[in-house]
Structure formats: C-alpha cells, structure tokens
Amino acid sequence: MTRNDARTLEELKAALPAEVLTTNPDTMEAYRRDRANDPNPGMPLVVVRPTTTEQVQTVVRIAAANGTPIVPRGAGSSLSGGSTAVDGAITLSVDRMNTITVDTSTRTLTTGPGAINAEVKAAAAEHGLWYPPDPASFEFCSIGGNIATNAGGLCCVKYGVTTDYVLGMTVVLADGRAIRLGGPKLKDVAGLSLTKLFVGSEGTLGIITEVTLRLVPAQRQPTTLVATFPTLEAATNTVIDVSRTMRPSMAEFMDRTTINAVEDETRMGLDREAAAMLIFQSDEAGDHAQTEILEIERLCHHHGATECYATADPDEGAAFIQARRMAIPAVEKTGAILLEDVGVPVPRLGDLVSGIAAIARKHEVSIPVLAHAGDGNTHPLVVFDPTDEAMKDRAERAYGEIIDLAISLDGTITGEHGIGRMKRPWLVDQLGEDVMELNQRIKDALDPQGILNPGSVFAMRPETQVHVVAGGQQ
Template sequence: MTDRSAAVAELVAALPEGVVATAPAQLEKYRMDWAKDTSAGMPCAAVRAERAEHVQEAVRWAARHGMPVVPRGAGSGLSGGASAVEGGVVVSLERMTAIEIDPAARCAVVEPGAFNATVKKTAAEHGLWYPPDPSSFEICSIGGNVATNAGGLCCVKYGVTTDYVLGLDVVLADGRLVTLGGKRIKDVAGLSLLKLFVGSEGTLGIVTRVILRLVPAQLTPSTLVATFDSVRAAADAVVGMCRVTRASMIELMDKPTVNQVEDFAPMGLDRDRALLIVQSDAPEGARAGEMELIEAACEQAGAAEVFVTHEADEGAAFVRARRLAFPAAEAKGALLLEDVGVEVPLLPDLVARVEEIGVERGVEVVCVAHAGDGNTHPIVMYDAADPDSVIRAEAAFQNILTAAIELGGTITGEHGVGRLKRDALPAMLGPDVMELNQRVKDALDPQGILNPGAVLDARS
C-alpha cells in the first residue's frame, strides 16, 4: 500500500460509511465546476460531509498529511474556484442542506449546501425574502454564494451576499470550528472577521453554517423593456437612469445574446437590437414617477422601442429570457466566461471595448450585464477542437480583463477570481495589496492547504 493510499484508507475509516468517495467514476463528478477548467486535477477522495464534524475531520486529516483541500458547493461556479487539485481531497457540502427560519428575528439559519432558490422559497412561506439572486439561483448553493460574495439581478438596489450575512460557522485550516457573528443586526466587537471570510473562495476556511438576514417580501414589480440599435446606446440609457432613479433591476443583453436566447427558447424578442430589462418595485405612490424617469432615460439614449407592463407574469417572462443567457450560450459550444465591472458612468466604454476585442481577435464575444451596478458578463465563444480558435479566445479573455483594469474596474464583480483570473489579479491590485492578501492567507492557512491555486498562487 502506498503512502497516499494508506492516508486515504485512514480518512475512510475516520468517517461514516458512504461519506468518503474514492472510486474514479465517483470522483469525476468533483473535478470541475461550471467553468470546466481543463487544468483541474483528479482528487484522491471526495468527502461528502453531512455535518460540521465531518468537515473538521477531513481538514484535520489534510493538515496531518499536508494534503490540498478544495471546498465545493453545488459546482455552479464560473471561475474555476472549485477545480480539484491533483491528488488532493474535495470537501463537498452538497449534503448539508438544512434551513431554519426565525420569523421574529427575520433570519434564516442555513447549511451551505442549501440552494439559493430553496432559501427564497422557505423564507417566502413566512412572508419574508432573501434578495441575492444570481442567474443560477435555482442550482447554486448558499455556501458557494458566500464563498464568492455572489450578487445577481436585483443587487443594484438590494445589495450582494455580504449585505445579508449576519453570522458564519467556519472550519479553519487546523480543523477548529469558529463561530462569527450571530442574529444580531449590529455588532462591532473585534475585527470584522465575518466579512473577511465572505468572498474568500474557500482559501481561508470552510463555511458550515450561515445566518442570513431576511427582509419583508418584495412588492410585485413593474417592468420596462427597451430596445436599442447598439449596446453602447443601451448602456448610455443605464447611466442616465442611474443618475435619477434606484430601480430594483437593470439588466442588459446585447444583440448576439438576444439571438442566442431566441435560438434556445423562442420568445419573440427583437433579434435586431440590444435589450434592456428594468424593473421598479417602488411603492404605488412613487412607482409611476420612477417608471417615467426610466422611460425618459431610455428615450434620451435613442431607444427604438419602449414597452411597460405591470403584469407580473409578463415581466417574469422577460427576466427569464435574461436568465437563459448562459445556458443559451453554452448550447452553442465552448465558452470562456468573464465577470468584469466598472463604475456605472464608464459602462458604455467597457461594453464598446468588449465588442471591439471580439472583432480584433476574430472570435464571437456576447455580453450580458447587471448593468445598474456596472457588472458585465462577456462570454467568449470558441471551437474547442480548433487550436487557433482556442488561442484567439484565450487572448480575448485576457484582453477583456486588461480593458477592465485600464478603466479602473475589476476583473470580477461576483463570480470570484478562482483559478481562471488569478494571473490578472496582481495587475489589478498592485504589489502592496497583493502582499497584504498573501499575509492574511499565510496567517490563517500557514500550510497553504485550503484551495491552493485559487485567487493566489499556490505556495510550493
């Protein structure tokens, strides 16, 4: 028996039957997230934890043996943050799905494997709402949302995951379980360690329980849909409306995206124009005025058509079209998924530059955006069987990251750095901030076993 196989046998013996998977066919499921990072390795084991103690046992085992640990939620990540490390162990939280609602405290106590959509549904049974809503909300887990500080379609008004995290249980790199925060709304005792772990992509600890703030149920929104001859004109409209309103959703789809969605699930969208979908959930007394301001901004930017509906089902159909952008693109072939953002006034410059990069590199780049907060999702399309197409796509991917940095923006607004954008991080943050990141990582994970290679280079 090799040293590694003996170590794996030790792990299997330490946990209940069925928790640890070691068969190659089982492990294949845990190699990649939705980014399909081809550099992902094959783990020696996957721990399908059912409680926090299982996570602790796995991490203590990894620390003893110096083994890499990759935490994993639902595997819906888009930046390679859950790509397995060759010979390491994956700690999957998929079986930890409990949800408990405390209506009096307006909180949800949630295990990390629970889906975002399930939390929303369970909260709604108590007349409450959990706002963060990534496009993948039906298949993404709360643990993954916390790991990347996920946003979504309504974050322009309601904020992102960190704005709703009141407490965390976290397993540290030495196997200790710490509790941070709680159901308290206000708490400034000590350093803000709670916020440090949100968005850390599993590099500082593994989240085993989350306390989420809930809010009263959202009012049924009104929806405005506007079409534009260019994606830049649509972005100009966004800049105009953001000066005077606080819409609850502002989503942009460029013309190629509209066509892909129509090919995937025909809805009668205008194939010849870019599309804006804007919602207002303002109280009845203020909503008409807000919708008028939004419509005026669209018309001033040269909208070809503006349509307003107060029917919930009709508005939801347009939102569904936006949520289908990624599946529709995926149906066309291989993808490289971006997540770059800028301050809202520079959004027109960013979307125009993304369009130019696609032409310059000879690849199709489609673009959707959470436009109200300047967060765009360019999608680079390529032929995986054509080496030249792969090279051009990878060059376009890097060019888009560089363009965002040059505009003073970010290489990731909500998907995380993962492994796919790690090499661009130094150019964005600079040497001093990179050093601070590494010092925090070294302090909390001195062996470098937690998700090595994600966000920061793995230490040899």
C-alpha cells in the same frame, strides 16, 4: 498513491462513516470540474461529503496532520474554476449540509452551505420574507458558493450582494478548530469584521459549515420596462442617466448576439435587429413604481430607444426576467465559451462595452455581452470552436485583453464569480504588489500550510503539491 496518501485515506476511513467517503474513480469524475469546465482538472484522492461540522473538523485535522490539500466544493456551479479538483487532494463537498431553519422573530435564516439559493428563497417566502441575493443560477447554485464568491445577481443594483445579508457563520479553520462569527444581531462591531473576511474568500481561509442570513419583508410586485436600442452607446448612456437619479430594483443589459441566442430558445418575439436591450424593474410602493418606470421610459426615448414596453402583469414581467436568466445557457449552445465577469464604475460602462466589441473584431471571435448594467458588472462570453486551435488561441488572447481593459477603466477582474484558478494571473495587476502581499499575509496567517483550496486565488505552494508532511495536530 504515495505513502502519505495512503495514510490520509486510512485515517479518514477509520474516523468517518463509510457513506461519507467516495474513492471510486467513476463516481469521483463528477467532482473533478465545476461549471468553468477546466480542461485539465486533477483527480481527487477522495471525495468527502460530510453532514456535520464535527465531520468537517475531522477531515481538516487529518489533512493538516498529513499535509494533504483540501478543495471545498458546493454545487459545482463556479464559473471561475474555484472548485476544480487537485491531484491527490481531498475534495470536500458540502452539498449534504443543507438543513434550513427560519426565525421570524429575528428575521433570520440559518442554513448549511449546501442549501441551494432557490431553496433558501422558498423557505423565507413561506413566512412572507425574502432573501434578495439573486444570481441568474439561483435554481442550482449553493449558498456556500454564493458566500465564497460574494455573489450578486439581478436584484443587487438596489438590494446589494451576498455579504449584505450574511450576519454570522461557523467556520472550520485550517487547524481543525471550529469558530462562530457573528449571529442573529443586526449591529455588532466587537472586534475586527472577521465575518466579512470570509465572505468572498473562495474557501482559501476556512470552510464554512453553517451560516446565518438576514431576511427582509417580501418584495412588492414590480413593474417591468423592456427597451430596445439601435446602438450600444444609446443603451449604455441610458443606464448612466438612470443611475444618476434613480435606483430601480433591476437594470439588465443584453446585446444583439445575446438577444438572438435567447430568441432562438424562447421564440418570444424579441427584436433580433436591436443592438441592445435593457430590462428595468421598479418595486417602489403604490404609484411610485409606475412613476419611476415612466421616468426611465422617458430617458430611454431621449437616448433613441426604438421600442419601449412597460407592464405591471407579473407573468409578463417574469417572462422577460426568465429570458435574461437563460442568456448564458443559450449562448453556451452556440459554442464553447470563456466567461468573463468584469466590472467598471457605471459611467465607464459604455467604454467597456464598446472596447469589448473592438476586441471581438480584432481577434475575429464572437463575444456576446450581458450585464447587470445598473452596477457596471458585465459578463462577456468569448465564444470559440474548441476543435479549432487557432480560434481557441484568439479567444484566450481576447479573454486576457478584456480583463486588461477592465483594469484600465478603473474596474475589476471579477464582480461576483470570484478569482478561482482562471483569473489568478491577473489579480496582482488589479490589486498591486503591496495589496497582493497583504492578501498573502492573511492567507498565511490563517492557513500556514497552504492546504485550503490550493491554486485558487493564491498560487499553489510547491510543498503542498508534493504533500510534504508539515505540522498540524489531530
């Protein structure tokens, strides 16, 4: 431990309640990795679990005064290494900041960043309201993490992503000031759109300690359609045709390998021979949902679907959606995975899916694909044996080629999981030098010492790594 580390620890212990701080290495082990499972995480100097904005301010002021990096962390469900620990840094976990209040008069919900997405949905439902952002991991991902990566999910094809529901927030800046942005008003164009700037910033610009979310009336019970196809092309062409004239509330895709992994877990009778399966839902009012599903079914048959099954039964529909939600955990049981999050314009979806299949053949690795097909956001899962160095190398090369493919199709290297540490090397390839430089200028303006989540999205500064004391006031 350096002298600077010791000073930081001493000041934190003097300023915060003892129960907020954790320095035991065995306990801190659980905070080193997130769900991306980085094989080389750092060891935190200390884990801090604050309960108030004021405590977060104290941590940041001490860190700024000593030049100590801070890694913000929510539920640790990041799939891009966004909350991987850094050696000698403070891991600031907001999991205890999870109080939820609902205001039905403004149809808003105010919560701490540590609240779980499912808890927010449940609190809204108690008042006949709904919080639509719906990641497959909604049962264990935090609202703070959702905001950090601008998470989407299964319903975003119709209802939008996290940023569409964030009305305001309290943010602790890199110098320890707490600012309030936005609030429970639906229209507000005063000043620059700073609230939106922090959504998707992955903890690199400030630490969110409270957020005000927009709620909508409860969703109508949807009608569900499940269709299987003999080829990937038939399935993706169906999605493209549906997207031309309709906006279903869900349009999900699973390929054969994913279907089989899910069937191994559920034994629900999914067609193991199908090349692909699409799951559509419509929540239009009255008879309109059935009309929309019938038209989608017609398009499925037009493109050669081998089977279509429609149901308005809520339990049956929920079973198919649960099968889709468990796809990633099911594939994870078949080997280690490098999880992608690439997206393309919907008309290029077929090119992306077929291109991924070609990359899998080239590198002799399995790459199951599932997707929020209605908005072109795919999750290829590069599966490999971590004890086989040659296979691991092929998997890593395949991972990079998938990212390159998405960029070449005018797509994105991340639709909802964020850049984190895993995708940082490719960010400039998508943005270009000028836009990357503009991103860096904003980062430097809000975090001039580079102490907030160093190494995530932006390259870690050498002076941050060695903890040079620089500026800041306490």
